[in-house]
Amino acid sequence: MADSPPVLYIVGGGLSGISAAEVLSRGEGRPRKVVLLEARPRLGGRTSSYRESHDGQVHDTGQHLFMDAYVATRSLLKVLGTESRLTFLxxxxxxxxxxxxxxxxxxxxxxxxxxxxxxxxxxxxxxxxxxxxxxxxxxxxxxxxxxxxxxxxxxxxxxxxxxxxxxxxxxxxxxxxxxxxxxxxxxxxxxxxxxxxxxxxxxxxxxTLGYNTVPLSELIGDPAMKLLTRRGVDIRCRTPVSRFLVHQNRLTGMQIGKDTRMLGPDDHVIVTVPPWSFEELFPSTEMNNPMIQNIVRLSKPSPILSVHLWFQEPVAVPMMTGFSEHDMHWVFNRDYMMGRALPAILPDKKLADFSYSGPLGDFYPGRMLSCVVSGARESLEEDDDELIEKARKTVLRLSPGSPDKKLVFARVIRERFATPIFSPGQGMWRPLAHSFLDNLWIAGDMQDTGLPATMEGAVRAGFQAAFEVEKRLERRLREDRKYQPGRGEPS
Ligand SMILES: Cc1cc2nc3c(=O)[nH]c(=O)nc-3n(C[C@H](O)[C@H](O)[C@H](O)COP(=O)(O)OP(=O)(O)OC[C@H]3O[C@@H](n4cnc5c(N)ncnc54)[C@H](O)[C@@H]3O)c2cc1C
Structure with missing residues (x-):
């Protein structure tokens, strides 16, 4: 290997980038430097939360559901110390x-x-x-x-x-x-x-299915920041990579803002950006490359729309309700799922006044509820008032005894770039971890994991790309040892 230890760059600090960084930063004192470059101010990518001005609390931009079968995600959360913040049904x-x-x-x-x-x-x-x-x-x-x-x-x-x-x-x-x-x-x-x-x-x-009981930022982004910093990963937020420099079959450098960072012979880059941000990283000379063209074909996003509703008084609804043949797909009782106390209960009423066990099962009181539309291409174009009214009516269909429940606030969140689209016949366009360049590796939820674009897909892809880099570094180390002076010529 070259005299200086390899620098392993990860571009994108969403779940996939975090997973890759977690693998590459395992074990103390290994001769390497791990650098995580993220365009936004925080880690977490599409698993994001925000502070709501209406109630001062941190809420997720969109409800995420987990599966018991998310083995890679759960193992990552275990290392982050937050696996217990998931509840499975x-x-x-x-x-x-x-x-x-x-x-x-x-x-x-x-x-x-x-x-x-x-x-x-x-x-x-x-x-x-x-x-x-x-x-x-x-x-x-x-x-x-x-x-x-x-x-x-x-x-x-x-x-x-x-x-x-x-x-x-x-x-x-x-x-x-x-x-x-x-x-x-x-x-x-x-x-x-x-x-x-x-x-x-x-x-x-x-x-079974599960959900997070703390905001996604507390589940993933913030603890990842702490863990990776403790392990010596150089995390640079607000640092978008604007262009890769390519020469023959290698990535030779990256343009980061006004700076150009040249790569050493043993340096590697794992890119975890979504398909719609991928093409712009490459110089125009590479545009005919089949892998880039395939990723460009995947770069049409499918949106998700969330309407967060705050009622003046609690409304009794189930924890989660799915709607078939309806323009809203889910109503989530966010207060109940997050285990939040209900501050607005009037002095003359008790929590029990708002909850009841119906003939079917339990309804729980909640003031903050969230309605979600997946694959929301059409709903995206409707205006906020229309969407809020639809969401309110959807909730009240569930709680017919309370038509007079007053809405005090609502927030519509349009995630236009929620997930890549994998239409029939497009599986073969999804990239593997190996790219067309010797030292560039591909991760992110578009990687060909066989799964839809999900958290689990993103984590598996990040792990996979990092394992490939590890294998390459080991191979290089073995070759170096073999050719060390005094060990004789290879046979
Ligand atoms: C509203 C919503 C609901 C969802 N619900 C579910 C669910 O219920 N279950 C589920 O499993 N999945 C769900 N998903 C999908 C899941 O969130 C994603 O599949 C997963 O988070 C993708 O992670 P990623 O790391 O591949 O990509 P991202 O999270 O997009 O991370 C990529 C990162 O790269 C950064 N970046 C981009 N360009 C650059 C650049 N040039 N330089 C540096 N950094 C850059 C971005 O800022 C971003 O942080 C949902 C997604 C949304 C939006």
Whole structure:
């Protein structure tokens, strides 16, 4: 190796960049320097929170759900010391409301394994018996290789595999748009298959859903900043990389603001920016490169819209309710999920006055609720007042006894660049960790992990790119040892 230790750069401090930095900074005293370059003032990327001027509290810009099967994410959170800030649903229970405002309770006692899943589906009152039976058949329809159905959209896959129109519209559509951020007729069936394999039909038994009980910034970005700083990672926020310098098959430098940083022979760069920020990093001479062209094809984002609502008095709603065939997809009782006390309870009332156990299950009082629309291309163009009114009405459909509940504040958050789109046939465009340059590695949720663009995809991609760099450094070290003077010529 060269005299100076390698410098390992990570561009982008979202989940993927944090994961890569975590791997590369393991073990003390290794001869290397790890530098994390992030354009924004904080780490965390799309898992972000903000301080709300209305109530002075920190809220997430958009609700994130976790899966029990997010093994890489959970292992990262364990190292960050925040895994215990996730709560997993056992049994997996949620409400679903259909177009006719029929509210049904889905309860899957997944701790009982496949039996719990099957019994939960069979008991679900939101679908006809025929539809429930059809759903049970889906496990057998999952192909061995997800990529074999990449050419097909998820809706066609479901139809081809015996799912009734009712099951698709009232159940699968909501699951798919929530898991992939795209409607079922626009997303590759391979992603549905991989989601089902990792969750309900996992080889190790069905997996449940979970959520964060502290803001995402406290779960991920802030503790990552602390851990990585303690490990000696040089973290530079507000430091966007504007251009890569390329010569032949190597990255030779990076333009960072007005400075140009040249790379040494053993330096490596892991780039974790989303596809829509990727192309601009490369000089025009590289634009014909097939990998860059493929990533450009993936760079159309699918948006997510959140409408946060604050009611004057608590409204009793379930913790989470999904809406099928409706323009809002979810209502989350944020106060309940975050374990927040309810300050506005009037002196003559008790918490119990606002909560009740209905015939279906528990409704909890909450003043701050959040309505979410995934794959929200159309809703994005509606104006705030319209969206707030829709969200308010959606909440009140759930809580029909309280039509007079007064809204005191609302915030509409449009995440235009929420996730990349992986349409049918686009799986082959997703990059692997190896790039076309010898010392450049690709991570981020666009990497070909087989998963939709999710937190788990981002973490696995970051880990994978970092492991590849480690392998390359080890190989280089072995070669150096072999050729050391006094050891003789290689045979
Ligand atoms: C509202 C919303 C809800 C979501 N819900 C879920 C969910 O329920 N479950 C789930 O699993 N996933 C969910 N996701 C998706 C998940 O958040 C992302 O897949 C994941 O966070 C992506 O991480 P990443 O590190 O790949 O990318 P990012 O988080 O985008 O990180 C990339 C980083 O690179 C930085 N950057 C960009 N350009 C440069 C540059 N030139 N120089 C330096 N830095 C740069 C950016 O500022 C950013 O911090 C949701 C996303 C959104 C927006």
């Amino acid at each position: 056992d049994p997996l229970s949620l409400y679903m409301m259909d177009r006719k405002e029929k509210l049904s309770f889905l309860e899957l006692p997944l701790h009982n394994g496949q039996l719990g899943l099957l019994s939960g589906i069979l008991m679900f009152p939101g679908l006809s018996f025929l539809s429930r039976l059809s759903m049970l058949k889906i496990a057998r329809a999952l192909p061995e290789r997800e990529s074999s159905v990449d050419h097909m959209d998820a809706r066609t896959f479901l139809r081809n595999n015996g799912q009734t129109a009712e099951a698709i519209d009232k159940f699968w559509e909501l699951l798919i748009v929530s898991a992939t951020n795209l409607p079922s007729d626009q997303v590759s069936a391979s992603l549905l298959v991989s989601v089902l394999r990792e969750s309900l039909f996992s080889a190790g038994g069905p997996k």
